[in-house]
Amino acid sequence: MTTSDIITYQYQHPSFLDRQRLLLSGYNEISPASCFFQGFLNQPYIVARCLITLSNIVQSSFNLSPFQMAMMRDPIATAGNEKLRFEGFSHCAGVYARVDVLPAAIDGTFPASGTVNVDFNQPMINALGGVGKQGQMMLNIGADAISVQTTATAKVVERKVPLPLKWIKGLTSVQIFLSAAEQVYSFNQLQAMQLFKSIPAGQPKPDYYLVMRGNKPMFSPAKAANAICVGGIHRLKLLEPLLPLASELKVFAGPDMQSTTWQLYFGDVRFSFSLSRESWRGFSGEGAALESLVADVPDEWLDAMNKYSHANQEFNPALMAISENIHFEQVDQLTGRMAAMGLLGYDLDERQFFYRQLPFKQSRILQLNPRMKDAEKLLEEDKVVILKNENNRVEARVEGSGVQHTVIIDPGKARCTCTWYAKHQGERGPCKHILAVKIKIG
Incomplete structure (x- = not known):
């Protein structure tokens, strides 16, 4: 891992010990804060099991070597708006999981809002594993660490670690898929367990489909009308330990089936589990946010939006546009x-964004989106020529490496003669040539 592959925090104030509490200094680009949450959880057994499953997901990989796996990190914790969220990706970034702990499951205080990324090492897993159904768990989330203390164990502290850019890229793409997803099915516990029993053994390469046979859901290799396509179906097995504890399973899918989300419910705790289209495709390489980066947005607007998000923590874009008298397109x-810098997540149940407080750098956008960077370079080198722009149709020529590419943009459809487009047909975001043309025509 190179120094450009991580996001580094800097802290300007020392930590100090106050009676029995260690108060840790934190870095917050909007206001200084050291503690984000202190208190108990009202469903500690459920939360502990969800966090263990999240950690298992983070330690899983479906396409990386052991060396690459060692470069990945563990859960991201966000405290804000009286909620706790823990997020993580598999090593290959093709599986995204999140634990949402809602206000009714929390008995504590939120001195500030913020986000921290930590390692869950074996002592933390042991502490979580020791939480019984009648046990208690005290949780502290600070700018520099997370600590857990249970009725069976002494306090266990996990320190902040650097946040890999691969994860920020994954956070960028996955919320785009989530915001476009719609609920397709809702299953009770018995139906969910029946469904998971139909997952084939091993690691099947073909796609499988979620279909209904009467009132019974099942996975089938045969495609059917209105079926949900699931690639890398063996990845769903990571959810099996939680099924006996869940009261409901909801299944969400986007219009193009490029991602599916499986959401388990445990009273006031939710566990979300999103799969990329295939097991070898990570969310970090999808390029789903590229279209939103074409328009030129002034830095002062972005800074104001960052402050608005920090103050509100959660918001619905349409309601925000109305209440703040801002055009919907803006x-x-x-x-x-904001999403392209990993600052926004998406809550499927509440149909709104939530804010993660990460190091705020506008320049990070090009670093996280190399296709956008390549498109900007094509424009700088004057390699884009608009041949026709009329009647909502654009034809352009873009100079490549020893070849001229033709780009055609119609309403709702953009095409290019390059090999990237031929291979992916727009399913993984636009190619650099289409991006360059869209930027040029404004």
């Missing part, structure tokens, strides 16, 4: 930019 551009 709100979409702003949320797209």
